Amino acid sequence: MKNEPVDVLIVGAGASGAAIAWSLLETRMRILCLEQGPHLADKDFPSRDDDYELSRYGKFSCDPNVRGLKQDYPINADDSCIMPVNFNAVGGSTINFLGHWPRMKPSDFKTKTLDGVADDWPVDYATLSPFYDMNDQTTGVSGLACNPAYPKYSPPLPPIPIGKLGQTLAKGFNEMGWHWWPSDVSILSEDYDGRQKCVNAGTCDLGCAAGAKGGTNFTYWPMLENAGVELRTECRVREIMVDQDTGMATGVIYHGPDGQVHEQKAELVIVACNGVGTPRLLLNSKSKMFPDGLANRSGMVGKNLMFHPLTGVTGVFDEPMKGHEGPMACSILSQEFYETDATRGFVRGYGLHSGRSTTPMTYALGGFGIDSPIPWGDEHRDVMDNVYPYIAGLTVVAEDLPEEHNCVTLDPNLSDSDGIPAPKITYRLGENSRKILKHGEERAKEILLAAGAKKILSKGNDIVWWRAGWHQMGTCRMGDDPNGSVVNGWGRSHDVKNLFIVDGSIFVTAGAVNPTSTIQALALYVGDSIKTNIETLFD
Amino acid sequence: MWTDKQNQTLILILDELIPANEKAGVPAAGALGVADFFPAATPYAPDPVQSITGILKAVDDKIPDFAKLPRAEKIALLKDVETRHAADFATLVRLTYMGYYSRSDVRPMFGVGPHPVQPKGYDVARESNELMDSLTAPVRARGQVFRDV
Ligand SMILES: Cc1cc2nc3c(=O)[nH]c(=O)nc-3n(C[C@H](O)[C@H](O)[C@H](O)COP(=O)(O)OP(=O)(O)OC[C@H]3O[C@@H](n4cnc5c(N)ncnc54)[C@H](O)[C@@H]3O)c2cc1C
Ligand code: SF4
Numbered sequence: 001m002k003n004e005p006v007d008v009l010i011v012g013a014g015a016s017g018a019a020i021a022w023s024l025l026e027t028r029m030r031i032l033c034l035e036q037g038p039h040l041a042d043k044d045f046p047s048r049d050d051d052y053e054l055s056r057y058g059k060f061s062c063d064p065n066v067r068g069l070k071q072d073y074p075i076n077a078d079d080s081c082i083m084p085v086n087f088n089a090v091g092g093s094t095i096n097f098l099g100h101w102p103r104m105k106p107s108d109f110k111t112k113t114l115d116g117v118a119d120d121w122p123v124d125y126a127t128l129s130p131f132y133d134m135n136d137q138t139t140g141v142s143g144l145a146c147n148p149a150y151p152k153y154s155p156p157l158p159p160i161p162i163g164k165l166g167q168t169l170a171k172g173f174n175e176m177g178w179h180w181w182p183s184d185v186s187i188l189s190e191d192y193d194g195r196q197k198c199v200n201a202g203t204c205d206l207g208c209a210a211g212a213k214g215g216t217n218f219t220y221w222p223m224l225e226n227a228g229v230e231l232r233t234e235c236r237v238r239e240i241m242v243d244q245d246t247g248m249a250t251g252v253i254y255h256g257p258d259g260q261v262h263e264q265k266a267e268l269v270i271v272a273c274n275g276v277g278t279p280r281l282l283l284n285s286k287s288k289m290f291p292d293g294l295a296n297r298s299g300m301v302g303k304n305l306m307f308h309p310l311t312g313v314t315g316v317f318d319e320p321m322k323g324h325e326g327p328m329a330c331s332i333l334s335q336e337f338y339e340t341d342a343t344r345g346f347v348r349g350y351g352l353h354s355g356r357s358t359t360p361m362t363y364a365l366g367g368f369g370i371d372s373p374i375p376w377g378d379e380h381r382d383v384m385d386n387v388y389p390y391i392a393g394l395t396v397v398a399e400d401l402p403e404e405h406n407c408v409t410l411d412p413n414l415s416d417s418d419g420i421p422a423p424k425i426t427y428r429l430g431e432n433s434r435k436i437l438k439h440g441e442e443r444a445k446e447i448l449l450a451a452g453a454k455k456i457l458s459k460g461n462d463i464v465w466w467r468a469g470w471h472q473m474g475t476c477r478m479g480d481d482p483n484g485s486v487v488n489g490w491g492r493s494h495d496v497k498n499l500f501i502v503d504g505s506i507f508v509t510a511g512a513v514n515p516t517s518t519i520q521a522l523a524l525y526v527g528d529s530i531k532t533n534i535e536t537l538f539d
Numbered sequence: 540m541w542t543d544k545q546n547q548t549l550i551l552i553l554d555e556l557i558p559a560n561e562k563a564g565v566p567a568a569g570a571l572g573v574a575d576f577f578p579a580a581t582p583y584a585p586d587p588v589q590s591i592t593g594i595l596k597a598v599d600d601k602i603p604d605f606a607k608l609p610r611a612e613k614i615a616l617l618k619d620v621e622t623r624h625a626a627d628f629a630t631l632v633r634l635t636y637m638g639y640y641s642r643s644d645v646r647p648m649f650g651v652g653p654h655p656v657q658p659k660g661y662d663v664a665r666e667s668n669e670l671m672d673s674l675t676a677p678v679r680a681r682g683q684v685f686r687d688v
Binding site for chain 2: 045047048049050051052053054057058059105106107109110113114124125144146148149150151158159160161162163167170171173174177179180181182189198199200201202203208209210320322324325326335336338339340359360361364365373376377378380381384385388389
């Protein structure tokens with residue numbers, strides 16, 4: 001393995017690592033990406049198997065503790081009501097993500113000014129807007145233009161079908177007089193850029209074997225590798241090295257596929273390991289200069305972990321809803337209750353997402369993200385025959401607020417297959433999030449009834465979905481104040497001038513939308529800022 | 540692995556976990572042969588055979604001839620075993636659902652295609668522009684729902 005010094009070293013080949021590599025391509029700098037997982041061939045995705053659903057509970061589970069593959073790191077979530085989930089391979093978690101692609105909104109970047117909570121971001125929607133557009137073009141995004149919930153923009157492709165289920169729920173929203181819109185999705189409604197359109201298989205979490213979903217394994221990486229970006233797989237970074245005199249990052253130490261420990265020098269190090277993997281790497285990079293972890297003089301590395309806590313309500317209708325046909329998470333999205341309304345008793349808000357439903361096994365086992373099988377015996381028969389085919393549901397996706405006690409630390413006892421300390425999650429649901437979920441549950445029931453549901457199924461408790469830590473944000477927040485944030489307004493560490501972070505850990509707030517379109521827009525913006533500031537980059 | 544008697548008891552237990560819908564031609568789990576799934580179910584539970592053997596033993600300790608019990612008593616006995624051996628019973632239920640619903644001949648009984656979902660997928664027509672226009676008309680008519688900053 002050649003380890004000549006490179007100009008740019010990116011750690012992590014997921015959503016954000018790919019986007020920033022693409023942005024920096026035109027600089028002609030020598031770019032290397034180290035990724036702990038392998039390249040997966042789409043022919044190996046389980047959606048091609050007869051018993052495809054089984055893999056959701058084994059090697060293709062979204063839970064790294066269930067998969068337990070060599071490239072996975074275990075996560076101790078004993079002190080959390082939500083388990084962070086991910087995928088570790090070229091494409092990162094976009095291998096098994098569901099492709100739901102809403103943008104954040106102008107108010108999301110100004111919660112302190114508008115609502116007196118959390119902090120304002122050092123960037124705003126208008127600044128990110130061209131990067132959202134650029135990313136949508138490269139990724140291939142389908143949706144309907146002129147959504148009244150956003151400043152004007154146009155997705156490059158027409159919407160995917162919302163199907164019988166989406167149409168039924170849309171009528172319910174219309175009946176209530178509430179906003180809804182076909183979901184923006186990074187899923188191709190038409191053949192695009194040499195990629196095939198979606199075949200409505202409905203198992204987007206099992207890897208899209210059609211290549212229709214905008215995982216970076218299908219979008220950015222083929223382009224990047226063709227253009228000469230070096231991608232070294234099965235290489236797990238253990239530590240980022242720092243020159244103890246200058247305080248600059250000098251490169252990394254990593255475990256290679258040969259089982260050996262290697263050193264890789266670089267001029268610029270960019271971390272793109274997701275909201276749990278990034279603080280883990282920084283906390284594992286201790287030195288005399290940074291005894292509490294790299295770039296952690298503020299003490300904010302690992303703090304303010306935010307998820308999108310979820311709950312769901314299901315309606316049982318008279319006719320089969322065919323919920324398994326079409327992209328799993330995406331049909332329509334309501335943002336009626338997104339913005340703060342003081343009369344509701346909480347700040348910020350939530351989205352109501354109509355995913356489709358799942359296939360029979362997943363339903364019988366409790367649903368995607370839930371581990372609570374339906375009853376056995378005669379009740380089982382009744383549920384599978386008279387409920388399952390007729391359901392349509394709404395998921396309440398709440399905006400979580402940053403709270404310092406929700407955090408990622410290092411577990412003193414647990415480590416990965418290379419012996420690197422694993423992350424430990426400490427997270428409890430905030431009171432504001434709890435109120436949001438309650439409000440959302442009540443509204444979801446009203447909509448389902450208005451849409452014609454004959455019966456409503458809801459949990460009736462305030463337990464959030466367990467295996468639903470899909471979105472991990474806030475653990476290396478951006479900010480202008482070096483005492484209260486880890487990176488500045490364009491992703492550069494306050495403490496280490498040639499270290500950048502580009503994943504969801506730099507979010508200041510979480511919004512109430514799936515984060516990946518914003519993560520990638522932000523990564524493109526950071527890339528652009530690096531290019532703009534190239535002359536004075538390390539000042 | 541299991542004696543003939545244990546195998547017979549297991550089939551009867553499975554038939555109670557997922558009973559048949561005879562009218563609709565949906566078989567019960569035991570009759571469908573779900574027991575064959577368990578030995579290979581190690582990716583989905585740490586030691587499936589040990590868990591299931593534990594349940595079989597608990598049933599046998601209670602009543603040596605489970606097969607002879609009337610249905611209501613079988614169910615009552617299983618509920619009792621479920622309470623006393625919660626973890627193993629939960630494993631049995633979970634694996635039974637997995638073994639049953641992962642079969643391509645079962646999915647169509649619930650309206651889902653027998654085929655692997657890739658590459659064929661499902662035909663779902665895109666809504667016409669007219670339909671989408673009429674569905675979204677009230678939303679558009681109400682106007683902006685985001686805050687100006
Ligand atoms: C089941 C599921 C469904 C989801 N659905 C949606 C959705 O519908 N919409 C949406 O917006 N988002 C969704 N998400 C979230 C989305 O996948 C993430 O937001 C996004 O992938 C994050 O991008 P990232 O670059 O930060 O991290 P990732 O894409 O996770 O990439 C991080 C990469 O870094 C690598 N890495 C980590 N540590 C190291 C190390 N030490 N050395 C080398 N490599 C390392 C990992 O292997 C991984 O490949 C979903 C996620 C999951 C798991
Ligand atoms: S539904 Fe579409 S995006 Fe999802 S896996 Fe199937 S083809 Fe891919």
